[in-house]
Amino acid sequence: SFFLPEGVAVDSSHIYWADGFSGAIMEADLDGTGVTTLVANPVAGSHPDPFGVAVDGSHIYWTNLTGTIMKANLNGTGVTTLVSGQTHPFGVAVSSSHIYWADGAKGTITEANLDGTGVTIILTGQPDPVGVAVGPQNGPAGALVVNPPSGPPGTQVTITGGGFRTGEAVNWFIGSTTPLVRGTAVANIAGVFTATATIPLGAAPFNYIA
Numbered sequence: 750s751f752f753l754p755e756g757v758a759v760d761s762s763h764i765y766w767a768d769g770f771s772g773a774i775m776e777a778d779l780d781g782t783g784v785t786t787l788v789a790n791p792v793a794g795s796h797p798d799p800f801g802v803a804v805d806g807s808h809i810y811w812t813n814l815t816g817t818i819m820k821a822n823l824n825g826t827g828v829t830t831l832v833s834g835q836t837h838p839f840g841v842a843v844s845s846s847h848i849y850w851a852d853g854a855k856g857t858i859t860e861a862n863l864d865g866t867g868v869t870i871i872l873t874g875q876p877d878p879v880g881v882a883v884g885p886q887n888g889p890a891g892a893l894v895v896n897p898p899s900g901p902p903g904t905q906v907t908i909t910g911g912g913f914r915t916g917e918a919v920n921w922f923i924g925s926t927t928p929l930v931r932g933t934a935v936a937n938i939a940g941v942f943t944a945t946a947t948i949p950l951g952a953a954p955f956n957y958i959a
């Protein structure tokens with residue numbers, strides 16, 4: 750039986766959850782059979798209070814309310830403390846390059862690289878955040894779209910980018926071999942940015958490349 754099941758995550762074959770009472774990370778088949786303790790409470794008698802759980806193709810990640818962000822292989826081996834010293838981490842999410850968590854005590858959303866380096870607060874002033882999620886990318890990583898894709902000099906175009914890292918500064922330019930106009934934009938929390946530019950007078954018409 751389970752006394753305090755908390756965060757939950759699924760992949761193509763299993764469901765995973767944190768047992769806040771026993772301090773264990775659990776898994777089961779998608780039909781509820783095969784319940785297994787994936788990661789047992791590492792210190793008997795202690796209460797690390799696991800809460801949020803996330804999975805990617807090779808690892809499971811979880812938060813401990815005692816202030817740590819953890820990682821293990823999907824078979825439960827290789828338990829690693831990625832980040833320590835957090836105040837009250839709750840929900841956790843993972844992308845192809847970063848891990849994110851909500852700190853309910855500080856009212857922040859924080860990110861780090863998948864190896865635990867580069868810890869950065871990306872949102873502050875949130876009222877008691879508990880959950881966090883990473884939305885689907887709008888296109889391939891680094892994808893840029895220029896609209897309209899061609900036109901005469903003086904045309905105003907919109908450059909839209911998707912699949913970037915939250916807060917990433919993206920240097921873009923429009924031109925064939927020599928940039929006609931360039932700029933820098935910052936991707937939002939969804940990894941998307943939008944910028945506008947005007948093709949200079951005197952430029953020869955061509956299909957714009959960003």
